[in-house]
Amino acid sequence: MAEMLEVSVLTKRFGGLVAVNNVSFSVREKEILSVIGPNGAGKSTLFKLISSFLTPTAGEVRLKGERISGMAPHIAARKGVVRTFQETTIFKNMSVRDNVVIAHHLRSTASLLGFFIGTGAAKADEAAFGQSADEILALLGLSSLAGETARNLPHGHLRALGIAIGLATNPSILLLDEPFAGMNHEETMRMVAMVRRLRDLGLTILLVEHDMPAVMKISDRIVVLNFGQKIAEGTPSEIQANEKVIEAYLGSEDEAIGL
Amino acid sequence: MTRNRNMEIASVVAFLAIVFVAVPAAISASGRFDLYYTLTSVALLSIASAGVWLTFYIGRINIGQGAYALMGGYVSAILVMNYGWSFWWTLPVAGLFCAAASVLIGLPILRLRGVYFAMVTLVLTEVARLLALALPITNGAKGIVSIPLPGALSVFGLTIIPDFATLQNSRLAFYLLAVTLMVVCFGVMYRLVHSRIGKLCQSLQQNEELASSIGVNIAYLRIIAYAVSSFFGGVAGAIFAAISQSIYPSSFTVTDSVNFMLNCFLGGLGYVFGPMLGTLVLYFGWDLLFQTGEFQLLIYSGLMIVLMLVLPNGLLSLAETRKKA
Ligand SMILES: Nc1ncnc2c1ncn2[C@@H]1O[C@H](COP(=O)(O)OP(=O)(O)OP(=O)(O)O)[C@@H](O)[C@H]1O
Numbered sequence: 001m002a003e004m005l006e007v008s009v010l011t012k013r014f015g016g017l018v019a020v021n022n023v024s025f026s027v028r029e030k031e032i033l034s035v036i037g038p039n040g041a042g043k044s045t046l047f048k049l050i051s052s053f054l055t056p057t058a059g060e061v062r063l064k065g066e067r068i069s070g071m072a073p074h075i076a077a078r079k080g081v082v083r084t085f086q087e088t089t090i091f092k093n094m095s096v097r098d099n100v101v102i103a104h105h106l107r108s109t110a111s112l113l114g115f116f117i118g119t120g121a122a123k124a125d126e127a128a129f130g131q132s133a134d135e136i137l138a139l140l141g142l143s144s145l146a147g148e149t150a151r152n153l154p155h156g157h158l159r160a161l162g163i164a165i166g167l168a169t170n171p172s173i174l175l176l177d178e179p180f181a182g183m184n185h186e187e188t189m190r191m192v193a194m195v196r197r198l199r200d201l202g203l204t205i206l207l208v209e210h211d212m213p214a215v216m217k218i219s220d221r222i223v224v225l226n227f228g229q230k231i232a233e234g235t236p237s238e239i240q241a242n243e244k245v246i247e248a249y250l251g252s253e254d255e256a257i258g259l
Numbered sequence: 260m261t262r263n264r265n266m267e268i269a270s271v272v273a274f275l276a277i278v279f280v281a282v283p284a285a286i287s288a289s290g291r292f293d294l295y296y297t298l299t300s301v302a303l304l305s306i307a308s309a310g311v312w313l314t315f316y317i318g319r320i321n322i323g324q325g326a327y328a329l330m331g332g333y334v335s336a337i338l339v340m341n342y343g344w345s346f347w348w349t350l351p352v353a354g355l356f357c358a359a360a361s362v363l364i365g366l367p368i369l370r371l372r373g374v375y376f377a378m379v380t381l382v383l384t385e386v387a388r389l390l391a392l393a394l395p396i397t398n399g400a401k402g403i404v405s406i407p408l409p410g411a412l413s414v415f416g417l418t419i420i421p422d423f424a425t426l427q428n429s430r431l432a433f434y435l436l437a438v439t440l441m442v443v444c445f446g447v448m449y450r451l452v453h454s455r456i457g458k459l460c461q462s463l464q465q466n467e468e469l470a471s472s473i474g475v476n477i478a479y480l481r482i483i484a485y486a487v488s489s490f491f492g493g494v495a496g497a498i499f500a501a502i503s504q505s506i507y508p509s510s511f512t513v514t515d516s517v518n519f520m521l522n523c524f525l526g527g528l529g530y531v532f533g534p535m536l537g538t539l540v541l542y543f544g545w546d547l548l549f550q551t552g553e554f555q556l557l558i559y560s561g562l563m564i565v566l567m568l569v570l571p572n573g574l575l576s577l578a579e580t581r582k583k584a
C-alpha cells in the first residue's frame with residue numbers, strides 16, 4: 001500500500017523539554033493509525049507538528065512525498081492535512097450547518113472579491129458547499145440538528161460536528177485528537193463505526209486516543225509514545241502483547257491498557 | 260423569502276427617502292440649519308465607527324480609529340494645501356493611504372488578541388497625535404488652517420459636483436456628501452457581512468485556530484478587514500478636515516477612538532447597522548446631557564455602563580427580541 005504521510009526523525013523541544021523526540025513512522029493510504037501514550041507523552045504536540053501548527057526543531061513531515069513541515073497551517077490544510085482538536089473546537093455561535101458550510105472554504109473557486117460581488121463562480125460555490133454540507137451532516141447523523149446553534153449541542157454531537165468540519169475540507173488525511181473523549185460507551189461505539197465508515201469511503205485517518213478498548217477496536221496499526229519517544233509500533237494484538245508498552249502504562253498513573 | 264426581500268427593499272427605500280428628502284425638507288421648514296452640521300457629523304462618525312465594527316467582527320477590539328481619521332484628515336489637507344490637489348481626489352487617496360498604513364501597522368499587531376490588541380491600538384491614537392505635533396509637514400500644534408472648500412468636480416467637462424464655495428448652502432452640500440458616503444459605506448458593509456466573507460470573519464472571531472485548520476488564511480483576512488476599517492476612518496477624517504477647513508493634532512484623540520468603539524457597543528456588535536444607530540444615539544444623547552453641566556460625563560458614563568449591563572448585545576437586539584416574541 002502506498003504511503004500517505006511520512007514522519008521522519010521528528011523532534012520538538014520546548015526550552016529544555018523534549019516533547020517529541022526522534023519520532024519516525026508512516027501512515028499508509030486508507031488506514032487508521034492510532035497514536036497512544038500516557039498523559040504528556042507528546043501526542044498532541046506530534047499532531048500540531050504534522051498539521052504545521054508548530055515547526056519542528058528537527059526532522060520533517062511529508063505528505064505524498066511533499067515536505068509540509070514549516071508551511072503555514074492553512075497551506076498544510078490546503079495540501080490535505082486537516083486536524084480536529086483535543087478541546088471541543090467548533091464555531092460556537094454559528095448554526096451547525098454553517099459550521100460545515102464554512103469549512104468548505106478551501107474548496108472555493110471564487111476569490112474573496114468574487115464572493116463580495118456575487119459572481120457566478122461564487123454562487124456555484126455556495127450551492128455546491130450547501131449540498132455537500134447536507135451530505136456530510138447526514139453521514140454523521142446531524143441532519144436533524146442542522147439549524148441549531150452549535151454551542152447548544154450535546155457533547156457527543158459536538159465531537160461529530162468537529163469531524164464534520166474536518167471532512168468538509170476534503171482532506172487526504174484527517175487527524176483526530178481524542179475523538180471519543182467524554183463519550184459514554186454507546187456514543188463511543190457509534191463513533192468508532194462512523195470513523196471506520198469514513199475510512200471505507202477512502203479517507204486516511206490518524207488519531208490520538210486514551211480509550212483503549214476503542215483504540216484496539218478501531219485501529220489498523222498503533223504507534224506508542226512515551227516521554228516523547230516512540231516505544232512501539234504494530235497491530236493492536238502486537239501492541240497489547242508488547243512488554244515495553246505494558247510497562248509504560250503500568251509505570252504511569254494512567255489507567256491500564258485494558259487488556 | 261421574497262417577502263423578506265420586499266421588506267428589505269422597502270426599508271432601504273424608506274431610509275433613503277428619510278435621509279435625502281425628509282430630513283432636508285424638515286430642516287428647511289423649521290429653519291434649524293445647524294442640524295445639518297450635527298447630522299453630517301453623525302454620518303461621518305458612523306462611517307469611522309463602521310470600520311471599528313468590522314475589526315470587532317474579526318474578533319479585535321479596535322481603539323485606534325482616531326489615528327486613521329487624523330491621518331486621513333492630514334493627507335487630504337496636505338495634498339490640497341501643499342500640492343494643490345482637488346479635494347475630490349484627496350478623498351479616495353486619504354482612504355487608500357490609511358489602508359496602506361494599516362497594512363504595515365497591522366502586520367505585526369494583528370497577531371495580538373484581546374486586551375493586548377486593544378492597548379496597542381489605543382497607543383496608536385496617541386502616537387498619531389504626537390507625530391502630527393512633531394512632523395514638519397503637519398505644521399505642529401498650529402495645524403493646517405484655511406483649507407479651501409471642495410472645488411467643483413467635473414468629468415469630461417461635465418460638472419458633477421459644483422464648487423462648494425459658490426453654493427449658498429454648503430452645509431446642505433456637506434450633509435448630502437456625508438450621507439451619500441454613509442449609505443455607500445453601510446451598503447458595502449452589508450454586502451461584506453452577508454457574503455461568505457462575513458462568515459469567514461465570524462469564523463476568525465469565534466475560533467482562529469480552527470479557522471486556520473480548515474484552510475482560512477487568517478492573517479490575510481485580518482489584514483483585509485483592518486485595511487477596509489482604516490479606509491473608512493481615513494475617508495471620514497478627510498471630510499471632517501474639509502468641513503472644518505482645518506486639522507489639528509487634537510482633531511481626533513483617544514476620546515474619539517473610545518467613542519467610535521462605544522458607538523459599536525451601543526448599537527450592537529452583531530448588527531451591521533449597529534454603529535450607525537449607536538453613533539446617532541450617543542451623539543444626541545451627549546448633547547442632551549449638556550444641560551446637566553458638570554454632571555454630563557458622570558451621567559453619560561453611568562448610563563453607558565447600565566446600558567451595557569442591561570443590553571449586552573446593543574440597542575438593535577431590542578428589535579430582535581421583539582421579533583422573536
Ligand atoms: N507550547 C508548549 N510549551 C511548552 N511545553 C509544552 C507546550 N505544549 C506542550 N508542552 C509540553 O510537552 C509535553 C507533551 O505535551 P502534549 O500535549 O503533546 O501531550 P499529550 O500526549 O497530548 O498529553 P494528553 O494525553 O494529556 O493530551 C508536556 O510535558 C507538555 O507540558
Ligand SMILES: [Mg+2]
Binds near residue numbers: 043044045086
Ligand atoms: Mg493531548
